[in-house]
Amino acid sequence: MNTTPQPDPRDRPARLTVGVVGAGRVGPALAASLQLAGHRPVAVSAVSDASRRRADLMLPDVPVLPPAEVLQRSELVLLTVPDDALPELVSGLADTGAVRPGQLLVHTSGRYGARVLDPALRAGALPLALHPAMTFTGTPVDVQRLAGCSFGVTAPEELRLAAEALVIEMGGEPEWIAEENRPLYHAALALGANHLVTLVAQSLELLRTAGVEAPDRMLGPLLGAALDNALRSGDGALTGPVARGDAGTVAAHVTELRRHSPGAVAGYLAMARATADRALAHGLLKPELAEDLLGVLADGASGPGRPPGSPGTPGTDGTPGTGDTPEEDQ
Missing domain, CATH: 1.10.1040 (N-(1-d-carboxylethyl)-l-norvaline Dehydrogenase; domain 2)
Known part of the structure; x- marks a missing residue:
């Protein structure tokens, strides 16, 4: 039995193996930016032909694998799927035992904070919500656009420094968003x-x-x-x-x-x-x-727009036109 003390993942060296679950426009760009910072992308999941092409373009030579295998290989996992698919994905990964204790699990949804990762937290993962306030094209230009990009950051207080460090390594600027304010932040x-x-x-x-x-x-x-x-x-x-x-x-x-x-x-x-x-x-x-x-x-x-002053429309002098009364504020 190995009795060697295991280091706290929050104190380990900054160079991490990185996996991406969901090769849309965001995930490959973030993984590529982390690669520039010295981290090592090791696996990506991609379903459609377009996502496979995108992964090949942005992360050449990184194998395309099922989500569970991506998690198996990675210390830092980027969950970059559509907002509505995120809760079910997290629950499924946790229920199947794919999540490992000490694994950094990062989602990029603007709508959700860290609580959507609670199933993974109970499995021992370290939950981070890092949302780049940027529009993505799915091409290498996205990596350049991350320079100076603000990220909406939500995480447990003890992981705040780790979350902010990752954002800075991607060239971004961390902006702390309270859990309850995430939907309003995203709506804005x-x-x-x-x-x-x-x-x-x-x-x-x-x-x-x-x-x-x-x-x-x-x-x-x-x-x-x-x-x-x-x-x-x-x-x-x-x-x-x-x-x-x-x-x-x-x-x-x-x-x-x-x-x-x-x-x-x-x-x-x-x-x-x-x-x-x-x-x-x-x-x-x-x-x-x-x-x-x-x-x-x-x-x-x-109905059809009519010039002011014509019957049924307000007059040009600021008074109601013929047959009209001022509209109440609806």
Whole structure:
């Protein structure tokens, strides 16, 4: 019987064998960045042809194995599967005895904190939630983008230093997120990044419809400046017809969107209403113009947009149009 004292995994040398369960866009990039820091990827699980190609591109010569075998070979395991699949995966690995005591088990879900790893914790694993606040392409450029990337970090207090050290080794910046705040944290990132892609894609399509030959070249400087201004000044960066209270322009927008891109109308109205509320709250939108504007948005939500002052729409002087009463805030 071996009586040699075993070192605490939290005090062991930093160079670890690394396994990846789920070769989506995130896992191979994180493993490749850990490899640059001196760790050694030893196994990856991949199901689809696309994930196998991605693993081969990002982690050449690393064998593709079933998840249980990945855990068997690895001291540090990255669980990089979709959020909804994570709880079942963790439970399954723990129930089958795949999890080893002292194994660092890291998931990259933004939604969950460390508690989703409780089944593995009971099996002796060391649970870490490290979510990179970055969008991934599944190509080597992702490793470069991790430089300076913030990570949402959640872990037991005794593992906090280990979690932060791993993030720093990947080139990131650790940002501690309390367990109960993980869903809100993730919602904020999705609101900013995921919805931004949809908005930009819609804008590109509409510009092409309007005859713009290079919509990406037109939007690039504008969006870059808007993002920089928003990060610097928050709501103080709001500009455009909604923030100015140009109800007639907004009504014209709604009319054209209904004609050329009906699917974009609901999103335009929702964002315009949110913009109006924020601009009004921060004193950028004059109250006397807000009533007219909000009436146009309400009218746009219920039917075809019409210029202010026409029957059934608010008047241009800020008073209700014929047959209308001011809308209550819903």
